[in-house]
Amino acid sequence: AKESVLNMCMDAKHHKTKPGPEGALHGQCVLWKDNACCTANTSTEAHQDQSYLYNFNWNHCGVMPEKCKQHFIQDTCLYECSPNLGPWIDQADTSWRRERILNVPLCKEDCELWWEDCQDAVTCKENWHKGWNWTSGTNRCPRGFMCQPFKYIFPRPADLCEKIWSNSYKYTTEHRGGGRCIQMWFDPANGNPNVAVAKYYAQNGRDASPAPRAVLLLLLPALLALL
Ligand SMILES: Nc1nc(=O)c2nc(CNc3ccc(C(=O)N[C@@H](CCC(=O)O)C(=O)O)cc3)cnc2[nH]1
Numbered sequence: 222a223k224e225s226v227l228n229m230c231m232d233a234k235h236h237k238t239k240p241g242p243e244g245a246l247h248g249q250c251v252l253w254k255d256n257a258c259c260t261a262n263t264s265t266e267a268h269q270d271q272s273y274l275y276n277f278n279w280n281h282c283g284v285m286p287e288k289c290k291q292h293f294i295q296d297t298c299l300y301e302c303s304p305n306l307g308p309w310i311d312q313a314d315t316s317w318r319r320e321r322i323l324n325v326p327l328c329k330e331d332c333e334l335w336w337e338d339c340q341d342a343v344t345c346k347e348n349w350h351k352g353w354n355w356t357s358g359t360n361r362c363p364r365g366f367m368c369q370p371f372k373y374i375f376p377r378p379a380d381l382c383e384k385i386w387s388n389s390y391k392y393t394t395e396h397r398g399g400g401r402c403i404q405m406w407f408d409p410a411n412g413n414p415n416v417a418v419a420k421y422y423a424q425n426g427r428d429a430s431p432a433p434r435a436v437l438l439l440l441l442p443a444l445l446a447l448l
Pocket residue numbers: 275277296297300315316317321322349350351352353354386389390
């Protein structure tokens with residue numbers, strides 16, 4: 222039986238095979254404790270500067286400011302723990318994962334706050350998935366890649382959210398709470414808002430944008446009259 226796209230884990234490096242409750246998720250990943258694709262161990266590692274998850278170092282151009290790091294931790298929690306990314310799971314042709322996420326519609330506020338809080342952070346690369354110097358065991362800036370403030374590497378919020386993880390996210394103008402975009406942050410007291418978002422895109426297609434659909438529906442009587 223094919224697992225439902227509405228409640229599944231991607232086939233990647235650290236994901237569980239099926240989502241389920243996790244009593245002891247750590248820190249910022251606790252939002253997913255009722256139903257998660259990550260183990261407690263993975264959630265703890267998501268908070269380490271130099272975690273065993275990918276041996277990835279946030280501080281490759283000096284120490285990343287704390288307020289910026291919180292967004293990267295939250296991104297890691299969503300990526301590793303969310304069971305609601307099924308509509309955007311795609312094949313990945315890399316050594317370290319069979320599947321990836323592609324064009325997850327991220328809420329405008331989540332992307333913009335991430336960008337604003339990282340204004341003072343520094344990096345040398347636009348795409349953090351590829352092209353690092355790994356000879357030391359962790360990622361270091363390759364030759365010719367200068368450390369620069371985020372705003373030079375990522376001039377607009379969309380550049381950060383879309384380019385940093387090879388289009389895992391798509392920047393949207395959809396707002397938090399509207400049921401049309403995925404939230405990295407949410408208040409678990411009101412349940413997980415991404416459940417309804419996955420349902421919406423599973424029904425309407427992962428590229429569904431509400432406006433053209435509404436236009437089509439409005440024009441439908443006119444089109445039928447022409448026939
Ligand atoms: N939202 C989101 N989407 C993601 O896809 C994602 N991926 C990671 C994983 N990050 C990384 C970063 C670098 C390498 C790495 O080993 N890069 C090598 C190339 C490896 C290959 O492609 O075979 C390199 O050249 O630097 C692996 C995983 C973390 N957070 C994410 N967050």
